[in-house]
Amino acid sequence: MRTLPLLSALVAFSALACGQELRRGIVDADAVVVGRQIGKTEHDENLTLHRLQIVLDVRGAGGNTAITVLDWPKLGLHQRPMLRQSRLYCLQDASAIATRLNLPSASGPYFKMVAWPGSNPLVGAEPQNDPAVRFAQLLAASESGASPTETASALAAMALQPDATLRLEATKYLTERGDLRSKLVGLQWNTLLARATGEVEDVAYKTALAELCAEQKLDGVFDALIVSLGQVTDPEYARTVGRIGRALHGEQSATKLGERLRGAARTEDRAALLLALGATNTQTAFDALQRMDKKDAAVEAALKEHRSSRAREAVGTKGK
Amino acid sequence: MIGTNQTSPQRFPAAIALSTLLAACGGGGGGGGNARPTIVTAAFAGSGAPLAGDTLLLTFSETVELVGGTLLTDADLVLSGGASLGTVTQPPTLASSNTVSITLGSGVSFTPNSTTVALGAGNDCVRDASGQLGNGGTAIVIGTSDGSAPSIANVTIAGVDDALNGTGAAGGTLQVPANGWTVDLAYSDNTAVDTGSIRISASVTVSTSSGSQPPGTNLVPFLTQVSATSSAASFRVPSTVSFPAGAITLSCLVNDVSGLGSTPSTFTATVLPFNDARRPFETTTNASQVWYLDFSRDVEGYTTGLLTGGALVSTSGGANGTADFDELLRILGLTSASPIPNVQGGLNSNQVATARFKDELLDALEEFYVGANVTFTLTQPSGSFGTSASLAYNAIGYSQIAIAGAPTSAGQLGVAIFDPNNPTQNDDTKTDFSGLRLGVFLFTIVKSGFEPPSTTRFRQTFGTFAPALGGVAIGNDTQDGQRLADTLNDARATEIDAAIADFARFTAVVTAHECGHSMGLVQNGAMPLGLYGNDTTNFPGSSDGHIRNTALFPAGSTNIMSPSLGYSTALGASTGFNTLNLAYLREQATYGN
Numbered sequence: 001m002r003t004l005p006l007l008s009a010l011v012a013f014s015a016l017a018c019g020q021e022l023r024r025g026i027v028d029a030d031a032v033v034v035g036r037q038i039g040k041t042e043h044d045e046n047l048t049l050h051r052l053q054i055v056l057d058v059r060g061a062g063g064n065t066a067i068t069v070l071d072w073p074k075l076g077l078h079q080r081p082m083l084r085q086s087r088l089y090c091l092q093d094a095s096a097i098a099t100r101l102n103l104p105s106a107s108g109p110y111f112k113m114v115a116w117p118g119s120n121p122l123v124g125a126e127p128q129n130d131p132a133v134r135f136a137q138l139l140a141a142s143e144s145g146a147s148p149t150e151t152a153s154a155l156a157a158m159a160l161q162p163d164a165t166l167r168l169e170a171t172k173y174l175t176e177r178g179d180l181r182s183k184l185v186g187l188q189w190n191t192l193l194a195r196a197t198g199e200v201e202d203v204a205y206k207t208a209l210a211e212l213c214a215e216q217k218l219d220g221v222f223d224a225l226i227v228s229l230g231q232v233t234d235p236e237y238a239r240t241v242g243r244i245g246r247a248l249h250g251e252q253s254a255t256k257l258g259e260r261l262r263g264a265a266r267t268e269d270r271a272a273l274l275l276a277l278g279a280t281n282t283q284t285a286f287d288a289l290q291r292m293d294k295k296d297a298a299v300e301a302a303l304k305e306h307r308s309s310r311a312r313e314a315v316g317t318k319g320k
Numbered sequence: 321m322i323g324t325n326q327t328s329p330q331r332f333p334a335a336i337a338l339s340t341l342l343a344a345c346g347g348g349g350g351g352g353g354n355a356r357p358t359i360v361t362a363a364f365a366g367s368g369a370p371l372a373g374d375t376l377l378l379t380f381s382e383t384v385e386l387v388g389g390t391l392l393t394d395a396d397l398v399l400s401g402g403a404s405l406g407t408v409t410q411p412p413t414l415a416s417s418n419t420v421s422i423t424l425g426s427g428v429s430f431t432p433n434s435t436t437v438a439l440g441a442g443n444d445c446v447r448d449a450s451g452q453l454g455n456g457g458t459a460i461v462i463g464t465s466d467g468s469a470p471s472i473a474n475v476t477i478a479g480v481d482d483a484l485n486g487t488g489a490a491g492g493t494l495q496v497p498a499n500g501w502t503v504d505l506a507y508s509d510n511t512a513v514d515t516g517s518i519r520i521s522a523s524v525t526v527s528t529s530s531g532s533q534p535p536g537t538n539l540v541p542f543l544t545q546v547s548a549t550s551s552a553a554s555f556r557v558p559s560t561v562s563f564p565a566g567a568i569t570l571s572c573l574v575n576d577v578s579g580l581g582s583t584p585s586t587f588t589a590t591v592l593p594f595n596d597a598r599r600p601f602e603t604t605t606n607a608s609q610v611w612y613l614d615f616s617r618d619v620e621g622y623t624t625g626l627l628t629g630g631a632l633v634s635t636s637g638g639a640n641g642t643a644d645f646d647e648l649l650r651i652l653g654l655t656s657a658s659p660i661p662n663v664q665g666g667l668n669s670n671q672v673a674t675a676r677f678k679d680e681l682l683d684a685l686e687e688f689y690v691g692a693n694v695t696f697t698l699t700q701p702s703g704s705f706g707t708s709a710s711l712a713y714n715a716i717g718y719s720q721i722a723i724a725g726a727p728t729s730a731g732q733l734g735v736a737i738f739d740p741n742n743p744t745q746n747d748d749t750k751t752d753f754s755g756l757r758l759g760v761f762l763f764t765i766v767k768s769g770f771e772p773p774s775t776t777r778f779r780q781t782f783g784t785f786a787p788a789l790g791g792v793a794i795g796n797d798t799q800d801g802q803r804l805a806d807t808l809n810d811a812r813a814t815e816i817d818a819a820i821a822d823f824a825r826f827t828a829v830v831t832a833h834e835c836g837h838s839m840g841l842v843q844n845g846a847m848p849l850g851l852y853g854n855d856t857t858n859f860p861g862s863s864d865g866h867i868r869n870t871a872l873f874p875a876g877s878t879n880i881m882s883p884s885l886g887y888s889t890a891l892g893a894s895t896g897f898n899t900l901n902l903a904y905l906r907e908q909a910t911y912g913n
Binding site: 021024025028029044046047070072074075077078079080092094097100101112113114115116117119175176177178179211212214215234235236239240243244246247281283304307308309310 | 628728729731732735737738753768771772774777813863864893
């Protein structure tokens, strides 16, 4: 049996390493621990019981030094306890399954792993210093009453750190938590926006920062993000900028992109701006694209990006 | 066009029979039954009438050697119309592994683009690697060289990308059944490739309707041409042709229209004829693999609540008489609590929207599984799984999967039985497989999609309709009936179309993924034992039973069998199965032993 977990709805994952949904795993888990698999028992052909030694209880292990994690070998779940490795485990209570299957209570408590991608990262020799563990501890502390301002500041700092996985997680978490976002101050936002505009290598991170700043509706954020179009050629960034423009400025977003387009000299700048224009999905964008040469590949791509039926007809992709 | 007017075996069956007979009877000179080398194209490298000192290039069907101390003269060849190479005094040389260069002598007399040439019985100069002297073959018109020989950029089978066909860093050897697959070539030339003279041979004896063809025989006459363009060609091995079990090497040649030929380009594979256990869709008992899509699961309800910058979607209670799928459509705003009656064909707005979703879902699944012997249906075929999760392939005529609500474990979009090589029919509708639910879990995308940020494609699509996000559900605007019936085509009508199409396509990607597992995707390990599942070194981000192929898909699209899935990439226009997975589904590649 196989499972398919979901990545965040907002970005492509093509450029990312594992770890991009760790925060969801931590939030959805009943227990978060650093554990080491020390034994495996076959209950029957459908179920295997993995014994985990608790190395560090982030939250929810209830003082147990060892727990049992259920695994379904025929189900080929893509996250399962790894032999003799210390990993961060985001676990959901499985006591109801254990009871129904008559598993021995002495081997409990029973858990199963959450399925969010990247929610089972390898942990280094010093768990307390591991970035993923520190991130989990930060979220756990937040849930147990830590000051929102302190949590937000810690996340903002984490969002600017070099660790590609953790900075992405921290950025996304801030985006998803309006209550924490509201605790950040102007200087922090300036720094985050500067990083959003300046980043050119890690497109997923740049896109996440763009979403974060847009969600906060920072002044001038759309204009700042437009500048990178062309420097960053990944179409997902252009699409994101187009959607942000529409969300923040409506029809006016197409006008802003059009102004920038008139001054675009480089082919890649023009292509990215056109794609973003199409992604605004505005009437103004459609009208502008309609006036352009549809045999131009960049114009065609922009029209395909525009989701109106007229745009699809214009490039011959309208389905039924 | 200047070039060879080679006899086309397709047009002249007698020529095939003759050459086959000759090849089959060959074997002298220590050749061990291999076809003898023959001239496949010829070009005069000069202008005007040939003069002494000019060059004639003869390209052969395979790598050749020159016998020391011999000359390649009229005595070795059959030239038409009394033509002559003149008094050749210089030994020939190898211009490439399969092209011989002859310096013409005094008295040379032939007409480029008219005179034909073939090896004659007196050839004592050109032999193949096994020492077999060339003799005979089809007479080839001598062209006039355009100065640059064509080249073959790539050879593969079943369109499988290099990264997955055994030639990439991941290693392995592509394994194919005895027939049914395609040989695919990509090539280039400074003028044009003569697509009618493409040559494909094998290192093994191949069974055809015209008898066994020894190694080295041009197999193109026995293959079905799928396509042949200026840059690529594809030939299918039909059911009348069978390769023997074991290792094979295919050797391909292309000629340009000026008479120059490429060097041989080879591809190595392993042939393992199908048996019923390994063939994914053996047709003895079922004409095709049928999948029933079951939307009826009802194990819970859903509520929406406040969330800063979005809405919180939660499960609530147990079965409530409404299918979980239908309830999620209501949450999304694709249907309404108060549908507009009689929108189309007596159906209300909910029924029309749902029917359109299902139609688009089926269309997308058909697109993803194009060429595979797999069909999807909304009508349950006869027969029941009872309490079994899997039944023998011949015990029931279909597999089934639930398209439903929430998973057992957070973050799952789907769970299905893994069925290597698909020997069983599978029931992916079970709600208690030792504690786990099986199926497609749309709750996962709905819940996460309703959360911030508000600028995601999901939010921008469904925010228009989802009541919890401040939208107006389809059916709650009085003109939605006209929009659904295509009699009103305004901006909201476009948004309705997009929302239904997007959700259907996303659901199709997840369904295709899960059904893929239950038909044998993606076995761990390199070919021939697996499909490179869990190869985290060569395909970073892969996991057990999954493969991530970032480099093989354009940005914004993804391999369906990736271990995880983003909403926007699922909707990417190029999202699909990787070429090896598709070859497996089309029964053009097979794994195991």
